[in-house]
Amino acid sequence: MWKRLLLGLIVLVLAAGIGFFALAWRSAYDPIDPPGRTAFDDAAIARGAALAGIGDCAVCHTAAGGEAYAGGLPIPTPFGTIYSTNITPDPETGIGRWSEAAFRRSMREGVARDGSHLYPAFPYPHFTKATDEDIRAIYAFLMTREPVRAEAPANQLPFPLNFRPLMAGWNLLFLDEGPFRPDPNQSEAWNRGAYLAEGLGHCGSCHTPVNALGAERKDRRYAGGVAEGWHAPALDASSPAPMPWTEEALANYLRGWDPHHGLAAGPMAPVVETMKDAPAADIAAIATYVASLSGGRTASRRSADQVVAFAEERAFGPVPQVDRPKISAVQAEGLQDGERLFVGACATCHHEGGALPYTRPVELSFSSSVTGPDPRNLVRIVLDGIHPPEGQPGPIMPGFAGALTDQQLEALLIYVRRHFGNAPAWRELGATIRDIRGSDAS
Ligand code: HEC
Ligand code: HEC
Ligand code: HEC
Known part of the structure; x- marks a missing residue:
């Protein structure tokens, strides 16, 4: 009786194991000799460049100060750090030996040329929707970049997540594989x-x-x-x-x-x-x-006219005034501090009459970072400022990280939220500020 049960159990475990490996196993695709520039036509390369732009390939596959597409950028995930790989056509460290079929499989199924599973930090659950033709164009674009020798650092993932075949299970649950299907009822x-x-x-x-x-x-x-x-x-x-x-x-x-x-x-x-x-x-x-x-709606359900009227009153009305009736004396004092800081640090640009290169910034009452449910973006914008992409002209806002203490920043943002946001105060503002500053300092 016990023997039979044990035998049954062993058979079950073996079957499950075989089943899993059948599910997870992917064959390697044969390495190819890197195709030369002449293997691809110019039109496909140009289309591939634009598509790679829409896919942000360079954003993730370029490390700080590194060569474009050579990988090595750490991508933090809640599970650990995953490094982007080298997708230049270097035969040893990049994808120089990948056939188009191997490349297509990586985009569609998240499987590398050698058959190992990739992590969804690489957005293949989305890229799977691309057409064969578009994948071919991106392949043509990447294979005609300058090959760069660069090995990506090893991922930092705890056991068992460092066991790649597990991703087969993830794919079974969450990957909806295959190209996009158009909706005939839409334009x-x-x-x-x-x-x-x-x-x-x-x-x-x-x-x-x-x-x-x-x-x-x-x-x-x-x-x-x-x-x-x-x-x-x-x-x-x-x-x-x-x-x-x-x-x-x-x-x-x-x-x-x-x-x-x-x-x-x-x-x-x-x-x-x-x-x-x-x-x-x-x-x-x-x-x-x-x-x-x-559908042209927003959570606040105010009409565009109402939003504009509110923004104009706030930005072009008399210098910011704090409406006090509904708050305590302590809160009012905080708001006054915030108001003073705003007038000193922000009003030259964000209140009526600010003269700026390029353009007057958008009214703060219009900004999701002021009205949204989460204070993080506003905290980061004020600490770091806004800078145009390197070497290009564009609107600039200085960062205030060196100028404001945590308490000052909190008072300022309570004021900005109340005066311009027309929304309830953020509960977690103080903690968010300490969090962001703490992690920036370390
Ligand atoms: C959000 C970040 C991100 C974006 C955007 C991104 N990738 Fe990646 N990609 C990664 C990461 C991370 C890996 C490594 C995954 C792993 O180690 O399992 C990767 C791996 C790959 C691989 C496998 C390479 C190998 O050597 O195994 C290919 C091919 C690839 N990406 C192509 C692309 C292309 C083409 C685009 C643009 C259309 C793109 N990626 C956009 C993050 C990204
Ligand atoms: C030197 C001028 C200048 C100063 C001073 C300045 N800003 Fe800005 N701010 C800008 C510009 C320019 C932009 C970006 C252009 C735009 O948003 O239209 C911007 C954008 C912003 C945005 C984002 C708006 C959006 O696009 O969502 C916020 C929020 C903001 N500023 C808050 C502040 C606060 C708070 C202060 C004071 C601590 C401040 N700014 C000081 C010029 C300035
Ligand atoms: C890498 C992550 C990422 C991807 C990919 C991304 N977004 Fe965003 N998006 C953000 C973040 C974060 C913000 C907040 C503002 C910021 O970053 O300046 C944002 C802001 C926006 C906003 C402004 C929302 C508001 O109310 O202020 C729009 C619109 C938007 N994204 C559209 C898109 C579209 C369309 C795509 C795809 C083509 C896209 N995003 C892809 C991260 C992303």
């Missing part, structure tokens, strides 16, 4: 935008909240997420933007600046920067699709 532009945003653009990887295993929650698509210590605001109808995200506003923002939404300052900035070579029609299509996610 051509909408479908083009959905294809790019859901696929190569991988917008959801930052703007959608994730579950405990790091997969995007399908029931809360675009409800807001986190990226590199920043809040990636919701893009659905719960968008915290006071002015609705229209197609026009989105197209402006994705090209650099919109009069009602300002510009990208954090991890969104390189997304915008690398999209600059994309055809205007593609940016417009992404805008069409993303605008449809919110």
Whole structure:
């Protein structure tokens, strides 16, 4: 009896093991001799460059101060640090020996040439939606870059996560493999935008909240997420933007600046920067699709006219005044401190009459970083300022990290939130400030 039970158990474990390896096992693709420049035509390379821009390949695959596409950038995840790899055509340390089929499999299934599973820190759950033709163009673009010899550092992942075959299980649960399927009920532009945003653009990887295993929650698509210590605001109808995200506003923002939404300052900035070579029609299509996610609505449900009237009253009215009736004496004193700091540090540019190079900044009442549910972005913007991409002209805001104590910053932001935000105070503001400053200092 016991013997039989034991035997049964052993058979079961073996079967499960074999089943798992059958599921996880992927064959290696034969290495090829790196194809020369002449193997690819110019049109495909140019298209591949724009598509690689929409896919942010250079953003993740370039280390600080390193060669473009040579990898080695540490990508922090809740599970540990994963390093991007070298995707230049170097035969030893890059993808020089990868056939197009091996490259396509990595984009579609998250499996490397040698058959090992890749981690979804590489956004293949989105890239899987790209067409064969677009993947071929990106391959042509990458294989014609200058080969760079560079080995990525080893990932820092705890056991058992450092066991790559486990990703086969993850894929079974969360990977929806295969190219994008257009929705026949939508316009051509909408479908083009959905294809790019859901696929190569991988917008959801930052703007959608994730579950405990790091997969995007399908029931809360675009409800807001986190990226590199920043809040990636919701893009659905719960968008915290006071002015609705229209197609026009989105197209402006994705090209650099919109009069009602300002510009990208954090991890969104390189997304915008690398999209600059994309055809205007593609940016417009992404805008069409993303605008449809919110249906032109925002969480506050105020009309655009009301938002503009409020912003004008705040920005062009008499020098900021604190309305005090509903708050205690202690709070009022704090607000007064904040108000003084605002007048001294910010009002020259952010209040009426500020003369600036390039443009008057967007009204603070329009900014999601002031009205949104999470104070992180505002704290980071004030500490670090806003700087145009290296070597390019653009709006500049100085950082105030060296000028304000934690307490001053808190008082200032309580004031900014109350005066310009028209929203309830953030509970976790003080802790957020200490957190961000603590980790910046270390
Ligand atoms: C969000 C960051 C991120 C973006 C954006 C990104 N990658 Fe990666 N990629 C990674 C990481 C991290 C790895 C390593 C994963 C691992 O070790 O399992 C990787 C691995 C790869 C690999 C496997 C290489 C190898 O040697 O195993 C290929 C191919 C690749 N990426 C191509 C691309 C292309 C093409 C794009 C743009 C369309 C792109 N990646 C965009 C983070 C990114
Ligand atoms: C690497 C993560 C990341 C990716 C990928 C990303 N975003 Fe963002 N996005 C952010 C963050 C973080 C912010 C907050 C502002 C900032 O970074 O300046 C943001 C801000 C935005 C905003 C402004 C929202 C508001 O209310 O102020 C829009 C619109 C937006 N992103 C659209 C997109 C679209 C469209 C895509 C895909 C093409 C995309 N994002 C891809 C991280 C990302
Ligand atoms: C020298 C001028 C200058 C000063 C001083 C300044 N800013 Fe700015 N600020 C800018 C510019 C320029 C931008 C970016 C352009 C835009 O958003 O339209 C900006 C953007 C911002 C944004 C982001 C708006 C968006 O796009 O979402 C916030 C928030 C902000 N500033 C807050 C402050 C606060 C708080 C202070 C005082 C501590 C301050 N700024 C001081 C010039 C300035």
